[in-house]
Amino acid sequence: MSVFSTPAILLRRTSYGDYDLIITFLTLEKGKLTVIAKNAKKSRKRFSGVLELFSLLHLVCRASRGRGMPVLQEATIEDPFSDIRGNIMKTAYASYWAELITFWLEEEKTQARIYHLLRYCLAALDEGVIDAGVLSVIFQIRFLTIAGLSPDFSQCSKCRVDTDLIAGSRLAFELAKGGILCQRCASKSASRLNISKGMVKQLLWIQNNDLKTVRRLKFNRPDLKDGLVLLEAFVMYHLGREPKSLKFLNSIR
Numbered sequence: 631m632s633v634f635s636t637p638a639i640l641l642r643r644t645s646y647g648d649y650d651l652i653i654t655f656l657t658l659e660k661g662k663l664t665v666i667a668k669n670a671k672k673s674r675k676r677f678s679g680v681l682e683l684f685s686l687l688h689l690v691c692r693a694s695r696g697r698g699m700p701v702l703q704e705a706t707i708e709d710p711f712s713d714i715r716g717n718i719m720k721t722a723y724a725s726y727w728a729e730l731i732t733f734w735l736e737e738e739k740t741q742a743r744i745y746h747l748l749r750y751c752l753a754a755l756d757e758g759v760i761d762a763g764v765l766s767v768i769f770q771i772r773f774l775t776i777a778g779l780s781p782d783f784s785q786c787s788k789c790r791v792d793t794d795l796i797a798g799s800r801l802a803f804e805l806a807k808g809g810i811l812c813q814r815c816a817s818k819s820a821s822r823l824n825i826s827k828g829m830v831k832q833l834l835w836i837q838n839n840d841l842k843t844v845r846r847l848k849f850n851r852p853d854l855k856d857g858l859v860l861l862e863a864f865v866m867y868h869l870g871r872e873p874k875s876l877k878f879l880n881s882i883r
């Protein structure tokens with residue numbers, strides 16, 4: 631039977647019977663991976679204190695014969711990210727990112743860029759050096775781009791005029807088109823979402839630059855709020871519903 635090992639981030643954990651846990655990870659080697667941890671509930675020694683939400687782990691799993699789930703053999707902590715679980719706002723943001731990944735990614739299909747993105751955002755959230763809302767803007771825009779659903783901020787999504795050539799300090803955004811609109815096209819649209827041109831430029835920057843450079847960006851509060859409202863509306867439009875974790879996040883922020 632084949633055994634494999636991989637770095638992993640714990641996304642979701644549910645009970646299975648009296649003894650076992652079913653756990654969904656985002657792994658570096660195998661993308662989203664759902665495994666069974668036998669006796670994890672019963673025996674404290676087996677995985678003591680290791681299988682916590684959002685923690686960064688190293689897993690050893692045994693692939694099952696046939697179509698069953700892989701079985702978790704060993705899990706060791708690389709970084710517990712425990713400050714996230716100790717703070718309700720941080721937990722709410724991390725839960726939202728985890729829900730997007732669990733919903734969108736296919737089982738056992740490698741997604742190294744999404745793994746590195748989540749790892750970066752969770753580490754920064756745990757550390758507390760970057761505002762959680764800013765991290766959520768960074769996570770969503772880059773996640774949507776990697777997932778192939780990237781909103782287009784570079785041009786009017788109807789007449790294709792370049793963003794730099796659009797007049798006015800605020801731009802409309804149309805969910806169905808997945809992009810911004812110039813003033814002329816916006817006048818024929820029912821869209822009520824809009825965003826400052828400055829924030830549009832910041833979002834373009836985040837889409838096109840290295841993660842390490844985006845932490846230098848500074849946002850003012852109203853722009854950041856616009857960005858969050860727009861990206862969350864865009865996510866809901868594509869999901870066809872409001873994620874449970876987003877409803878919770880909105881109830882506390």
Ligand SMILES: [Zn+2]
Binds near residue numbers: 790791813
């Ligand atoms: Zn236009």
